[in-house]
Amino acid sequence: MTQVLILGAASDIGRALAHEYARAGSNLYLTARKAERLEADCSDLALRYGIQVRAIEFDALDFASHSTLYSSLDPAPTGVIYVAGYLGDNEKAQSDFSEARRIIDTNYSAAVSLLNLAAASMAIKRTGFIIGISSVAGERGRGSNYYYGSAKAGLSAYLSGLRNRLAASGVTVLTVKPGFVATKMTEGMPLPPLLTARAEQVAGAVFRAQQKGRNEIFSLWYWRPIMAIIRSIPEFIFKKLSL
Amino acid sequence: MKLSGWGNFPVIDARIHSFRSEDELRGILRETSACIARGLGRSYGDSSLQREVIATGQWNRLLHFDDRTGLLHCQSGVSIADLLDVFVPRGWFPPVVPGTRFVTVGGAIASDIHGKNHHSEGSISSHVPALDLMLANGDIRHCSPEQDAELFWSTCGGMGLTGLILRAKLQMRPIETAYIRQELRPGRNLDEILAHFEDSSSWTYSVAWLDCLAQGRDFGRSILMLGEHAGPAELSHVNADQALCLSAPRTINTPITFPNFALNRLSVRAFNSLYYYRNKSKTGTSLQRYDDFFFPLDAIIGWNRIYGRRGFTQYQFVLPRSAGSEGLATIIRTIGGSSELPFLTVLKLFGSEQPGLLSFPTEGYTLAVDFPITRTLFAFLARLDEIVQGYGGRVYLTKDVRLSAASFRSSYPNAERFAALRHNNDAAAKFSSLQSERLEI
Numbered sequence: 001m002t003q004v005l006i007l008g009a010a011s012d013i014g015r016a017l018a019h020e021y022a023r024a025g026s027n028l029y030l031t032a033r034k035a036e037r038l039e040a041d042c043s044d045l046a047l048r049y050g051i052q053v054r055a056i057e058f059d060a061l062d063f064a065s066h067s068t069l070y071s072s073l074d075p076a077p078t079g080v081i082y083v084a085g086y087l088g089d090n091e092k093a094q095s096d097f098s099e100a101r102r103i104i105d106t107n108y109s110a111a112v113s114l115l116n117l118a119a120a121s122m123a124i125k126r127t128g129f130i131i132g133i134s135s136v137a138g139e140r141g142r143g144s145n146y147y148y149g150s151a152k153a154g155l156s157a158y159l160s161g162l163r164n165r166l167a168a169s170g171v172t173v174l175t176v177k178p179g180f181v182a183t184k185m186t187e188g189m190p191l192p193p194l195l196t197a198r199a200e201q202v203a204g205a206v207f208r209a210q211q212k213g214r215n216e217i218f219s220l221w222y223w224r225p226i227m228a229i230i231r232s233i234p235e236f237i238f239k240k241l242s243l
Numbered sequence: 244m245k246l247s248g249w250g251n252f253p254v255i256d257a258r259i260h261s262f263r264s265e266d267e268l269r270g271i272l273r274e275t276s277a278c279i280a281r282g283l284g285r286s287y288g289d290s291s292l293q294r295e296v297i298a299t300g301q302w303n304r305l306l307h308f309d310d311r312t313g314l315l316h317c318q319s320g321v322s323i324a325d326l327l328d329v330f331v332p333r334g335w336f337p338p339v340v341p342g343t344r345f346v347t348v349g350g351a352i353a354s355d356i357h358g359k360n361h362h363s364e365g366s367i368s369s370h371v372p373a374l375d376l377m378l379a380n381g382d383i384r385h386c387s388p389e390q391d392a393e394l395f396w397s398t399c400g401g402m403g404l405t406g407l408i409l410r411a412k413l414q415m416r417p418i419e420t421a422y423i424r425q426e427l428r429p430g431r432n433l434d435e436i437l438a439h440f441e442d443s444s445s446w447t448y449s450v451a452w453l454d455c456l457a458q459g460r461d462f463g464r465s466i467l468m469l470g471e472h473a474g475p476a477e478l479s480h481v482n483a484d485q486a487l488c489l490s491a492p493r494t495i496n497t498p499i500t501f502p503n504f505a506l507n508r509l510s511v512r513a514f515n516s517l518y519y520y521r522n523k524s525k526t527g528t529s530l531q532r533y534d535d536f537f538f539p540l541d542a543i544i545g546w547n548r549i550y551g552r553r554g555f556t557q558y559q560f561v562l563p564r565s566a567g568s569e570g571l572a573t574i575i576r577t578i579g580g581s582s583e584l585p586f587l588t589v590l591k592l593f594g595s596e597q598p599g600l601l602s603f604p605t606e607g608y609t610l611a612v613d614f615p616i617t618r619t620l621f622a623f624l625a626r627l628d629e630i631v632q633g634y635g636g637r638v639y640l641t642k643d644v645r646l647s648a649a650s651f652r653s654s655y656p657n658a659e660r661f662a663a664l665r666h667n668n669d670a671a672a673k674f675s676s677l678q679s680e681r682l683e684i
Contacts, residue, residue, distance in 0.1 A: 010263075044305045048305060
């Protein structure tokens with residue numbers, strides 16, 4: 001029986017991932033800052049798929065609580081997905097370090113702290129999977145969201161290192177780099193329809209990629225060539241672009 | 244973004260808000276003036292259109308199910324398709340289903356939908372023991388036929404104009420298999436098909452397809468389809484433990500929006516003749532998957548695109564039983580004699596009326612006719628309105644896109660009571676659709 005921990009399950013992508021894994025028969029631990037936000041999801045998932053779901057109230061920024069949380073999970077997760085993320089206010093972060101810090105901590109530091117615990121537990125058992133939801137924003141810093149982007153870049157590099165470290169132990173690590181996704185986080189932004197995925201599409205792609213043991217996916221897939229082009233623009237040109 | 248109903252007319256620019264919690268919805272209501280709820284957008288006309296639209300797609304959790312009684316509690320964005328997927332394998336079926344499974348529970352209640360079992364089971368509001376509604380001011384009211392009954396019966400069939408339906412209880416019905424025993428009875432003309440309806444009242448499901456363009460001896464020729472949930476003993480081709488399971492339905496896509504000339508008098512006449520003779524030859528009893536019986540058009544994804552860019556509408560009306568054969572004949576003859584193209588026509592005998600203030604069904608015959616939109620269509624339909632109202636009938640708001648305010652007021656006797664309730668709880672200033680503005684509801 002697989003037992004999947006979804007950190008940040010009240011987000012649209014987190015919720016769609018919960019449906020993917022529940023449909024496949026996994027039992028779930030779902031976390032959110034306010035557990036009451038997960039009540040309806042718990043009954044829904046249990047009713048639809050006949051699985052067991054536990055909602056856990058948990059603040060990713062409360063680092064001291066991480067190890068208590070992880071060791072309280074019985075049975076221990078066989079899969080851990082870090083979905084929690086915070087877009088933040090790039091402009092505010094320029095003058096207010098607490099905003100910058102919140103962006104860095106939610107997207108990067110908290111992921112490191114939690115996935116360290118998951119990796120330690122899985123390495124001993126020599127089985128399991130870890131998924132980190134990073135972003136195409138981490139591929140290159142842009143003037144309009146480089147706090148978020150740099151934190152995601154950190155997360156991508158961390159996941160890549162973790163994958164390298166765990167490769168011999170049979171634990172798989174999947175890095176997910178979604179492009180635009182129509183979610184609560186992006187509601188009201190004018191996103192180009194052809195480049196914008198639904199949360200369910202991303203979740204379906206993540207599930208299939210994890211089942212195949214893949215290392216890294218973009219979602220939608222054509223963000224990979226798009227980002228290859230964006231990465232290849234020389235810095236002396238890139239710095240003058242309005243992005 | 245661009246938004247339209249199932250009929251692809253009209254197309255408007257709308258802002259879409261979605262909500263994931265009651266607080267979020269409250270915030271949206273505070274910030275918008277005129278808005279309307281929208282589920283899967285299957286109402287044909289402008290019932291779910293407004294410049295500000297509140298989409299219920301993210302509000303779709305199943306909350307509780309009692310597997311002894313079949314009582315379900317869910318959020319309003321849950322679709323009938325969800326209910327079928329989850330509950331048919333467990334031996335439960337929605338109490339009323341429309342011609343498509345792609346409608347939400349909230350939309351079904353707001354339209355007080357009817358199905359092929361209206362004569363035996365009533366419309367969906369007869370199976371909704373209670374619902375929660377968010378009012379214009381953000382308050383949540385629990386209402387039922389016993390508690391706050393006026394609000395309840397205004398909301399069932401109220402086209403989303405009393406508030407936003409948050410949650411509902413739905414009484415599901417037990418089934419033993421996922422199959423329907425179907426019997427086809429051809430009616431060579433209108434009198435014969437009406438007699439078939441009278442003779443078949445003991446069947447749970449009944450509906451007829453009718454050829455509006457047939458004339459002379461064939462005038463009103465039809466195929467009556469009767470259905471009953473099949474018992475396990477009837478399934479010879481399936482193992483008993485698979486009786487409630489179906490493979491995924493086969494579907495095809497409509498790849499393009501058809502050019503406007505694809506539907507013409509010749510192609511429509513040919514289609515209807517073909518349909519009649521093909522089904523006439525299949526007369527008798529057979530076993531059908533439930534999705535083939537209830538939702539044949541769902542197999543063709545995006546079938547509304549065959550009507551071309553101008554879109555289409557469905558004219559659905561009901562005539563009191565007393566008007567019966569004479570009234571129906573007058574209307575079918577008027578349609579057949581016009582230059583408009585009645586592509587698909589469906590006939591059904593409704594059972595008695597439910598208390599919903601704006602509910603459509605009333606005891607008598609209902610006819611639903613799909614028309615591609617032309618320059619002359621709406622003037623023609625206004626002429627049909629006069630005939631329908633002359634016989635004491637009315638048209639279905641969920642399909643409507645062009646009825647006049649005066650026709651609405653004179654054919655819906657509770658229109659004023661409904662308007663008063665809307666005024667009293669401030670719903671009138673907050674919840675409105677292009678349709679409610681047009682009908683001055």
